[in-house]
Amino acid sequence: MKAPDKLKIRIEPCIFEWLAWCKGILPKWLPVAELAVFGLKVDTSYEEFLKTGRLDLKEGSEAYFKRCNLLAKHIFQKYPDDGDILIVGHASSLDGISRPLQGLSSRPTKEFCKLVQSVPYCGCVTLQEYKEFGIWDLVQPPFPTLTHSPNSRFDWRSLQP
Numbered sequence: 001m002k003a004p005d006k007l008k009i010r011i012e013p014c015i016f017e018w019l020a021w022c023k024g025i026l027p028k029w030l031p032v033a034e035l036a037v038f039g040l041k042v043d044t045s046y047e048e049f050l051k052t053g054r055l056d057l058k059e060g061s062e063a064y065f066k067r068c069n070l071l072a073k074h075i076f077q078k079y080p081d082d083g084d085i086l087i088v089g090h091a092s093s094l095d096g097i098s099r100p101l102q103g104l105s106s107r108p109t110k111e112f113c114k115l116v117q118s119v120p121y122c123g124c125v126t127l128q129e130y131k132e133f134g135i136w137d138l139v140q141p142p143f144p145t146l147t148h149s150p151n152s153r154f155d156w157r158s159l160q161p
Contacts, residue, residue, distance in 0.1 A: 008043035011035070014050035014071040015097075017090035018064040018116075019057050026052060049074050061109040068093060069100030091119035095159055098125050101136040104161055115158065122146035125159055 011032050019026075029052070035042045049071055056063065075085060087097060095115060099106065107115065124141040138160055 008041050008046075010043045010046040011048070012046075012050070012071065013048055013052045013055060014067060015087065015089040015093055016055065018061060018092045018096070018112075019055060019059050020061070020064075022057060024057055026055060026057070061112050062106045064092065065096055065100055065106035068096035072097050072101055091123060092116045094119055094123055094125045098127055098136075098138060098159055101127055102138070102161075103135070118158065120145055 011029075013029075032042050032044055032046075036044050050067070059067070072087075075087070079085065087093070089097070092112075095107065095112065106112070123145050124143065126139050126141040127136045128139045129136050138157070
């Protein structure tokens with residue numbers, strides 16, 4: 001986190017995992033201002049795209065993919081010329097964001113659950129936009145996933161159709 005001061009973390013509840021795993025209650029997150037007090041380089045002026053109170057605890061997997069897609073579209077419309085954008089989320093967000101960007105429909109719930117369970121800590125996917133064709137495609141990530149004994153190596157190609 002020795003990035004220049006202009007690079008700040010924007011906390012976005014919309015990227016939170018599929019809510020079916022929350023068992024009817026959202027976690028209690030630390031307020032952004034408190035994260036800043038702890039020394040994290042958070043953007044305290046960032047306006048959330050989706051407030052936590054608007055998260056639907058009864059969403060199905062299809063609604064989760066829609067939520068992720070709306071966020072991705074919002075980010076790329078709001079910051080069209082910002083170069084590379086790093087989105088950090090939970091295991092489900094890898095597929096939740098990458099599939100809609102590629103123009104793919106959401107996975108069936110059982111397939112989605114199985115896939116998400118195979119994503120290890122620090123699993124990573126990288127998408128590259130080909131503006132001339134209006135498409136996004138998965139490309140090899142710039143670094144390998146974190147691997148240790150209970151955490152198998154993640155193959156980013158598993159998210160391809």
